[in-house]
Amino acid sequence: xxLIVQKYGGTSVGNTDRIKNVARRVxxxxxxxxxxxxxxxxxxxxxxxxxxxxxDITHLPSEREMDMLLAxxxxxxxxxxxxxxxxxxxxxVSLTGAQAGIVTDGVHTKAKIQNISPxxxxxxxxxxxxxxxxxxxxxxxxxxxxxxxxxxxDLTAIALAAAxxxxxxxxYTDVDGVYTADPRIAPSARKLDEIAYDELLELAGAxxxxxxxxxxxxxxxxxxxxxxxxxxxxxxxxxxxxxxxNMEDVVIRGVSLDKNQAKLTVFGVPDQPGMAAGIFRxxxxxxxxxxxxxxxxxxxxxxxxxxxxxTVDKPDLAKAxxxxxxxxxxxxxxxxxxxxxxxxxxxVGVGMRSHTGVAGRMFEVLGxxxxxxxxxxxxxxxxxxxxxxxxxxxAVRALHQAFLx
Amino acid sequence: xxLIVQKYGGTSVGNTDRIKNVARRVxxxxxxxxxxxxxxxxxxxxxxxxxxxxxDITHLPSEREMDMLLAxxxxxxxxxxxxxxxxxxxxxVSLTGAQAGIVTDGVHTKAKIQNISPxxxxxxxxxxxxxxxxxxxxxxxxxxxxxxxxxxxDLTAIALAAAxxxxxxxxYTDVDGVYTADPRIAPSARKLDEIAYDELLELAGAxxxxxxxxxxxxxxxxxxxxxxxxxxxxxxxxxxxxxxxNMEDVVIRGVSLDKNQAKLTVFGVPDQPGMAAGIFRxxxxxxxxxxxxxxxxxxxxxxxxxxxxxTVDKPDLAKAxxxxxxxxxxxxxxxxxxxxxxxxxxxVGVGMRSHTGVAGRMFEVLGxxxxxxxxxxxxxxxxxxxxxxxxxxxAVRALHQAFLx
Numbered sequence: 001x002x003l004i005v006q007k008y009g010g011t012s013v014g015n016t017d018r019i020k021n022v023a024r025r026v027x028x029x030x031x032x033x034x035x036x037x038x039x040x041x042x043x044x045x046x047x048x049x050x051x052x053x054x055x056d057i058t059h060l061p062s063e064r065e066m067d068m069l070l071a072x073x074x075x076x077x078x079x080x081x082x083x084x085x086x087x088x089x090x091x092x093v094s095l096t097g098a099q100a101g102i103v104t105d106g107v108h109t110k111a112k113i114q115n116i117s118p119x120x121x122x123x124x125x126x127x128x129x130x131x132x133x134x135x136x137x138x139x140x141x142x143x144x145x146x147x148x149x150x151x152x153x154d155l156t157a158i159a160l161a162a163a164x165x166x167x168x169x170x171x172y173t174d175v176d177g178v179y180t181a182d183p184r185i186a187p188s189a190r191k192l193d194e195i196a197y198d199e200l201l202e203l204a205g206a207x208x209x210x211x212x213x214x215x216x217x218x219x220x221x222x223x224x225x226x227x228x229x230x231x232x233x234x235x236x237x238x239x240x241x242x243x244x245x246n247m248e249d250v251v252i253r254g255v256s257l258d259k260n261q262a263k264l265t266v267f268g269v270p271d272q273p274g275m276a277a278g279i280f281r282x283x284x285x286x287x288x289x290x291x292x293x294x295x296x297x298x299x300x301x302x303x304x305x306x307x308x309x310x311t312v313d314k315p316d317l318a319k320a321x322x323x324x325x326x327x328x329x330x331x332x333x334x335x336x337x338x339x340x341x342x343x344x345x346x347x348v349g350v351g352m353r354s355h356t357g358v359a360g361r362m363f364e365v366l367g368x369x370x371x372x373x374x375x376x377x378x379x380x381x382x383x384x385x386x387x388x389x390x391x392x393x394x395a396v397r398a399l400h401q402a403f404l405x
Numbered sequence: 406x407x408l409i410v411q412k413y414g415g416t417s418v419g420n421t422d423r424i425k426n427v428a429r430r431v432x433x434x435x436x437x438x439x440x441x442x443x444x445x446x447x448x449x450x451x452x453x454x455x456x457x458x459x460x461d462i463t464h465l466p467s468e469r470e471m472d473m474l475l476a477x478x479x480x481x482x483x484x485x486x487x488x489x490x491x492x493x494x495x496x497x498v499s500l501t502g503a504q505a506g507i508v509t510d511g512v513h514t515k516a517k518i519q520n521i522s523p524x525x526x527x528x529x530x531x532x533x534x535x536x537x538x539x540x541x542x543x544x545x546x547x548x549x550x551x552x553x554x555x556x557x558x559d560l561t562a563i564a565l566a567a568a569x570x571x572x573x574x575x576x577y578t579d580v581d582g583v584y585t586a587d588p589r590i591a592p593s594a595r596k597l598d599e600i601a602y603d604e605l606l607e608l609a610g611a612x613x614x615x616x617x618x619x620x621x622x623x624x625x626x627x628x629x630x631x632x633x634x635x636x637x638x639x640x641x642x643x644x645x646x647x648x649x650x651n652m653e654d655v656v657i658r659g660v661s662l663d664k665n666q667a668k669l670t671v672f673g674v675p676d677q678p679g680m681a682a683g684i685f686r687x688x689x690x691x692x693x694x695x696x697x698x699x700x701x702x703x704x705x706x707x708x709x710x711x712x713x714x715x716t717v718d719k720p721d722l723a724k725a726x727x728x729x730x731x732x733x734x735x736x737x738x739x740x741x742x743x744x745x746x747x748x749x750x751x752x753v754g755v756g757m758r759s760h761t762g763v764a765g766r767m768f769e770v771l772g773x774x775x776x777x778x779x780x781x782x783x784x785x786x787x788x789x790x791x792x793x794x795x796x797x798x799x800a801v802r803a804l805h806q807a808f809l810x
Contacts, residue, residue: 016461053485056421058492065491068499069484072477079474080458086470087463094473099548143504 002167003035003125007135007157010044011174012231013077016084019043022172022231023084026130030090035125037164039135039157040081042073063108067137067147071097074134074153081132092130095120097137097145102156104138104146111138111146113155113218116163133160151212158215162222169224171211172231177238178203178210181255185393186400192253193236196243199253199348202382206346207258216240243350251358252349252403257392261291262317263342263374264310266324268334271304278331279308279324286323288316292344292377292386305334309375311386314340342374343392346384347399359383365402371395407572408440408530412540412562415449416579417636418482421489424448427577427636428489431535435495440530442569444540444562445486447478468513472542472552476502479539479558486537497535500525502542503550507561509543515554516543518623521568538565556617563620567627574629576616577636582643583608583615586660590798591805597658598641601648604658604753607787611751612663621645648755656756656763657808662797663749666696666716668779669725673739676709683736684713684729691728693721697749697782697791710739714780716791719745747779748797751789752804764788770807776800 006026013019026036050069054061061069078094085092101117124131135153138146148155154171161169178200181189195203197220204213210228219226219240229237247253269275276295283290291311298305312320317338324336352358359376362383366373371394375386387395411431418424431441455474459466466474483499490497506522529536540558543551553560559576566574583605586594600608602625609618615633624631624645634642652658674680681700688695696716703710717725722743729741757763764781767788771778776799780791792800 016458020462050481053421053481054488057425057485057489061488062491065484065487065499068487068501069481072480075477075480076455076458076474079470080462082470082473083459083466084462086467094470096473096550145501 001033001035003037003164004029005037005039005157005161005164005166005169006172007039007153007170008041008172008231009153009174010041010047012172013040013081014044016080019077019080019084020087022081023088023090025231026085027088027090030130036130037121037125037160037166038081038130038132039153039160040074040077040132041135041153042070043077046073046076064144067108067145070147071134071137071145074136078132078134085130085132090130091128092132093124094132094134096134097156098139098143100133100160102138102159103141104148106140106142106144106146108146110149111140113138113148113159116159118160118163121160121164151215154211154215155218158219158222158224158226161224161226162218166224169219169226170237171226171228173228174230174232175210175228176230176233176235177228178208178240179254180404181396181400182208182257185257185396186255188405189400192238194239194241194247195253196247196350197240198243198381199350200240202346202348202379203254203256206256206344206348206382206384207260208254208256248351248354250349251351251355252347253351254348255396255399255404256346256348257396258344258346259389259392260314261311261342261344261386262314263339263386264312264317264320264324265337265339266308266333267337268298268305269308270332271306275331276306276308279327282323282327283312283320286319288312288320288323292375292384294375311342311344311375341389342386343389344384344386345392345395345399346382347403348382350381352381352383361402362399365398366395369394369398406438406440408442408569409434410442410444410562410566410569410571410574411577412444412558412575413446413577413636414558414579415446415452417577418445418486419449421485424482424485424489425492427486428493428495430636431490432493432495435535441535442526442530442565442571443486443535443537444558444565445479445482445537446540446558447475448482451478451481469549472513472550475552476539476542476550479541483537483539490535490537495535496533497537498529499537499539501539502561503544503548505538505565507543507564508546509551509553511545511547511549511551513551516545516551518543518553518560518564521564523565523568526565526569556620559616559620560623563624563627563629563631566629566631567623571629574624574631575642576631576633578633579635579637580615580633581635581638581640582633583613583645584659585809586801586805587613587662590662590801591660593810594805597643599644599646599652600658601652601755602645603648603786604755605645607751607753607784608659608661611661611749611753611787611789612665613659613661653756653759655754656760657752657754658756659753660801660804660809661751661753662801663751664794664797665719666747666749666791667719667722668714668716668744668747668791669722669729670712670714670742670744671729671738672712672742673703673710674713675737676711680736681711681713684732687728687732688717688725691724693717693725693728697780697789699780716747716749716780746794747791748794749789749791750797750800750804751787752808753787755786757786757788766807767804770803771800774799774803
């Protein structure tokens with residue numbers, strides 16, 4: 001008899017028929033004797049509808065009140081899921097995040113979980129109930145309702161699994177698991193049976209849209225083994241866990257393409273200590289996340305200077321340009337140029353640690369495809385290159401063929 | 406500087422424009438220096454939509470889970486109302502019923518308020534906020550979410566007004582106040598400036614659809630003076646309060662017609678002690694509310710017997726017939742006959758206490774209209790007659806003309 005935490009996202013509970021399907025699946029696990037905690041998101045569309053109502057009133061609604069408003073979405077789903085389980089003959093009790101003991105800090109709309117007091121969940125499980133918990137939400141020590149931000153329901157599930165010392169945490173979604181690449185780009189991509197936390201972190205950071213980084217980080221920190229799998233079929237998914245020795249036998253776990261980056265080049269930055277630091281400090285103050293950075297000798301002016309290129313998330317591009325315009329008089333660089341037509345292609349795998357020559361082979365593959373490499377960055381288990389976006393999918397296919405084909 | 410509790414029903418907050426209107430009205434009161442607590446219902450249609458989702462899953466959803474589900478409706482409105490007040494430049498904080506300290510018993514879907522701990526409301530008011538409270542809901546001492554049943558938001562407002570010792574409680578609705586009769590029936594009906602609790606109770610019990618009985622009872626019990634008024638205009642409404650001496654100067658406060666009753670006649674009940682009691686005990690056990698009762702000598706059989714007529718709410722008619730069928734063998738009556746074509750017409754007024762001959766005048770008016778009286782019941786401040794429903798509106802018009810014209 002295992003204790004399993006299952007999480008169902010918005011599309012998996014998108015209408016009453018799908019909620020009944022969730023109940024059927026939960027009933028199957030329960031028939032095997034497992035204890036179940038089920039974390040659910042708001043029905044797809046509900047959160048967007050609520051946001052629209054708030055924006056109808058004002059463009060900048062208070063974050064506290066947005067939490068009050070949006071927390072109702074998950075609360076509706078837990079009640080409906082409990083009702084569906086009852087209809088299937090299964091004792092079930094729904095709990096809001098607050099009732100489930102999920103205590104957060106007071107940073108509304110992106111609260112951090114501080115601790116979980118799962119005594120009521122344990123009690124209800126011991127009485128034989130399936131416990132259904134609202135994802136994405138918690139409460140502060142003072143009783144304020146908070147939400148955890150994007151991907152918050154995954155985080156609820158993983159944090160609950162950690163607090164309850166669950167045997168397994170299953171993240172049900174609309175894909176079968178984690179793939180070696182996006183199958184829409186590389187048709188030969190295949191589902192992975194397992195992946196290391198660090199690999200998933202690098203893939204997610206490199207544009208693979210499986211899970212939010214912080215849920216994976218939380219799982220890694222607390223050693224929560226979880227499975228990403230589909231709510232539409234019974235196929236086993238991908239197990240995400242701490243790296244094991246045999247994982248290094250595979251050089252590359254996956255290839256990803258991030259289309260959401262833009263490149264900024266600052267020309268003619270005076271070649272004096274602290275100038276680059278000044279630029280990035282100001283960008284950081286504006287909460288702009290800078291990913292890759294390349295610095296090269298400038299060909300733009302007479303005096304000693306450098307050109308600095310870096311990438312930011314596309315939605316931050318305008319803000320970043322404004323920061324640069326503002327500091328131009330103090331830093332004294334010559335010009336700024338933006339390029340939205342770039343893509344970042346990454347290969348990820350813990351096997352890189354024990355296999356040499358991976359970078360060389362990657363550049364060779366891209367060279368054969370006549371794809372020009374604009375920027376390079378590497379970590380212990382990832383190599384990323386910035387190329388023209390137009391060649392992005394071609395690069396993914398070629399790299400997948402070479403390393404994973 | 407007064408402390409005012411305002412309550413806005415579902416149509417008054419039915420869309421974001423109406424919520425903005427509520428914010429405008431609240432802003433006006435606040436500009437006068439008043440402290441405000443605003444109780445809101447779910448936006449009209451929201452509760453029905455949620456009930457439909459639950460019924461899509463099963464016909465008999467758990468009452469606990471229905472409370473969990475339906476409580477989200479009011480929670481959405483409080484957040485949106487707070488956002489609208491912020492947009493109008495007014496500091497405002499929303500509170501769920503639980504957060505506002507409304508503690509109830511554990512009878513889900515029709516919980517009773519046990520006590521209110523308004524310390525957080527007081528604190529927020531003292532900080533200069535408008536406090537917006539979700540109507541219709543509370544929590545048990547154990548933290549379970551409960552709802553108060555039909556008319557629950559009125560009850561929240563009146564109970565909060567009592568707990569906060571508010572100077573005034575305003576119930577905003579889609580009518581201008583309490584009328585001497587339904588204006589759609591009696592065009593000369595007019596809005597009352599004031600009415601006694603007991604009169605409103607009798608009128609509500611007699612079919613006038615102003616407020617649920619228990620909200621008025623609660624207000625009477627705790628001496629909460631409240632005003633029923635329209636959210637669509639600025640007209641003063643009707644003040645509901647303890648009877649004052651000059652209220653007795655008016656003989657009749659209002660005339661009402663209850664179309665929602667049906668009459669059952671049980672023929673040939675053996676004329677033995679306890680037989681009538683047996684019938685009504687069984688009906689009571691089945692939670693069927695019996696209103697008027699008339700007993701007369703039977704003409705139906707040979708041995709000493711009586712005929713007993715009584716009225717029940719129309720929706721209970723089938724259930725009442727079943728109860729009678731079940732007990733027929735033990736009681737031994739001859740037959741049962743149902744009549745759904747009746748109406749109950751009532752005249753209500755504390756002035757009856759000091760004015761004699763009111764009943765005689767009522768019967769005279771109806772006699773002149775050639776309307777036959779089937780049953781009669783009286784209280785200290787009300788006279789009700791059962792007549793053919795077809796003559797109901799004619800009777801209201803004639804009585805209104807005679808007593809209030």
